[in-house]
Amino acid sequence: MKIFDQIAMCLQNLSRRKVRTALTTMGVVIGTCAIVVMISLGVGLQKSQEAMLAQMGDLTKIEIYNYSGGAGGTSSVPNLDDSMIEQIAAYDHVDVITPVVQAEWGKINIQCGDYIYQDSIYGVYPEALEKLGYVLKEGKYPTGKEKDYTILFGENGPYSFYNPKNPEEWHDPSSGDPPVDIFSDDFTISVNAQDPEGNAKEPEKYDATVTGVLVGDWNKGYETVYGAFLSIDQLYKLYQEYDEFNGISSTSSSAFNPRKINYNRVYVKVTDMKYVDEVETKIKDLGYDTYSMETVRKPMQEQANKMMLILGSLGGISLLVAAMGITNTMIMSIYERTREIGIMKVLGCVIGDIRTVFLMEAGLIGFGGGVIGVILSFAISIVLNVLGGGGLGGLMGGYYYGGGGDAATQISVIPIWLVGLALVFSTLIGLVSGFSPANRAVKISALEAIKHE
């Protein structure tokens, strides 16, 4: 038999008993709806939690803190140095890594005319900035390959310049312009004299280029608001010069040799949220302290998953009832059609074709019910979102962090995978329910069937 004829026969059989087909399909529709809506609530909850967490910080960022860092720690923890950074960078799913070294206050000055910046200077790998999620407000990111000193400011960095001759002069970031214009003014960078009185000569001033400013984000850190970024190599060059200029011997310098340094802080960015746990565990196993949103996210997600499982099982039960309905319908249909099956067999229809037609009927009830169920679920989802905006998710959010804000507006979310899952599942339920009746149909003795009234 051609597949087309099998389909035609299947449709014909289903349409011959319209009411029964409709009722059976309805069972699947309700089951599918139950599953989809229930899971959509779970997904909505998860989504609102994620949005909430994202507001609190970067979900894919791991911060490594090495408290034994500094001058040659004595603990068993290995030094967090450049070779260790290379090792961590080679882990699977690590997107980018950078040490973060905050320059000791007062060692380095950025100067522009009469104004001096001494706020917070950070040494990082400049090429990591963009991937770490620091957002540029103006200008461009430094590439790390510049010969000259290259600076990227936090959003309000330019407001932190002050005039030593007039310390009272104050530039408010929320109103008015900063004292310096990063794009048109000339900047220089220099080390500071430890004892300005005792030193005969002035430290040398190097030309510096400012490439841009970042969007300030307190969730990402102080550095994005008032900081200034330098490449870590340039920072070390300045450190060396500082030691030389102030006559500090290399042995007592903590920062002299970049290859031997033990970093205090390193940021790691993984490619996806789901790898945070894996990478973080590996780093922890090395003996370092870490911090990521994972510690907050995980229990929340576990709870959301548990919730989704409970809700999904509730839906699953109704689909199970629907499955029994399909089996029942198919068995009824076989009794009614015993004679026809017998005739078909006598006339040379191979049993494979008969089985296929029956499976198609059951599968079609499942699939059709699934399609209608999914459509209906979308309607229900919309209604839920309109009526109960901020409902379940908001509730949970409120429970955790005093309100998830605008993140928790969608109580029910139906992602595309749920649609696929529902359709596959409902069709499968149909096929499985139809399997035993179909086998029963092919086992019918042709002879007995044609005697059957």
Place this chain on the structure above:
Amino acid sequence: MEKTPFIEIRGLKKVYKLGKERVVALDDINLTIQRGEICCILGTSGSGKSTLLNMMAGLERPTKGKVLYSNKDVTRFDERRWALFRQKNIGFVFQSYNLMTGLSGVENVAMPLMFRGMDKDKRTRIAKEVLREVGLGNRMKHKPTQMSGGQQQRVGIARAFVTNPKIVFADEPTGNLDSKTTTEVMELMVNKSRENNQTFILVTHDNGIARYADRIVTIVDGKIVRDEKNESIARTREQIASDNAQEVRQQAAAEEETEVSAPIPADEAAANMSTEGAE
């Protein structure tokens, strides 16, 4: 030159076990049927006619013995091979018509072609043609429930012949019809079989109907008791018709003592019986 028998039945036996009771429905049946033969299996109710027919068509398995088509042993065919064999080679006419109630006349007739995988346009065209040949050109779209018994049986006949099978089996095809319709239906089947040199095997308890056959095999209690060439076949069809109407009681007198089968020679002795799948 020895002719290859078209259908050969050797030592066929069928025993039904009902609890402790054993019913011997067929006992050591030996029968050879040639291509193009119109053969009637005649016997009283319960004599085992249907059982024999069903075993020849693979609807039942013999307890013992063999069925061969063109020397090919089909006795041990599995269900699928039997289905394909029937699809290719066998047409069926039933006493109770056995039409699909949900399908129209044309769809019923086209069904065996559909099982073969023929596309819809082609099979509908062929089915319509055959329906016209059986005189139902004006009832094509009717459902079986909208037809008389005679019309339904014509649909059944059209369905049996639509695939142009090598063999057509008919089990009491006129059992539910009146005498006039019986004559029409019998003539239709016999003529169609002759036209295409098809082997037609007719099962009946009615001597009058047996007259349409070239050969009459009589079964009593599962055994062949007589196998004779039909004398009356020499006569014209009109005479047969009138025989059926008026001379039913004279059947006994017409019996003759021919023991050996005298089949009508088939033009091609060993027809290639295909057991392959549908095209």
